[in-house]
Amino acid sequence: GVSVTYLTSEVDITGAEQEFDNLVIGADYALAPGFTPYIEASFFDFDTAGQTGTDDDNDGSVFIIGSQLAF
Numbered sequence: 001g002v003s004v005t006y007l008t009s010e011v012d013i014t015g016a017e018q019e020f021d022n023l024v025i026g027a028d029y030a031l032a033p034g035f036t037p038y039i040e041a042s043f044f045d046f047d048t049a050g051q052t053g054t055d056d057d058n059d060g061s062v063f064i065i066g067s068q069l070a071f
Helices: none
Strands: 002-013 018-026 035-049 056-067
Touching: none
Parallel strands: none
Antiparallel strands: 002 018, 018 035, 035 056
């Protein structure tokens, strides 16, 4: 299976704008009965602009590799 998820959010709290974007891509494959390896990559971006003129920016990536074993 393959999945792609995207989330975007914007809010304005007392003059401070905040924006958040997140993209997640994942895949898994039933390699054998009861054994499913998977991989996932997540990319995010969080920006805020405050009343004082200062801007904060937080970007990042998360990678997950694993397997599920069912017996």
